Amino acid sequence: MNWLVEIVLYLLLLTTALLALSVRDLLAGAAAATAFTFTMALLFISMGAIDVGFTEAVVGAGIVGVYFFAAIYQTSRGTRD
């Protein structure tokens, strides 16, 4: 049963990573990166590293995502390349 959850988490990890790299909208990219971080935290917890997963969830999904949004707020939302 545990391996089934882990396979779902790995698929979600791959999906959010590819989405964060390929999307043109920077705000959507930052949200996808935050979702990637939270999935990574769930994977850490499923491997038994509770402390690492907790730190990853708090810092990655809570603080760094907000910093990404603040940086986008100060610049522009679309890419120009």
Next chain:
Amino acid sequence: MTHKSVSIIILVASRALARVIQLFGIYVIIHGHYSPGGGFQGGALLAAGVILMRMAYGREASQSEVSTGAAIPLASIGALLFAGTGLITLAFGGHYMDYGAVPVPGIEEPIVRYYGILLVEFGIGLAVMTVLVAIFDDMLSVPPEERVEGGAPDESSDPVPVERRNPMTR
């Protein structure tokens, strides 16, 4: 982000949620001995609560949580609390952060270690919370409508008002 939100849903929900996040942060700091977590995680949770109020209510309305000018001095106090607790144990002849070396009359040695670790966790939590809030304040120190496109303002150009736009729209 820099001004008060116009949505009543965001205002009420963030006001309710920020207190729960901060209460959980205090729980994580105090229970750092026994359970996962500690000063860093609890401080980051406290900072997340403050930043949520900053984002919903704007900077001026949320100064009573952690004011912008007091962030860096509070971080210095937290770092001093962290390092100073370790240095006090050196003064009593122990190793760095060997809390059991401090002779407190009437208290057993394990209890002294308990309170020493708790003091260090409080110092880490205070430093991490205020530094994260200070980084957020510095990133949003210039509101987008006062920003001049294309770098520094030019003195010779005529004072055309900067086009007001919402940066979260394309």
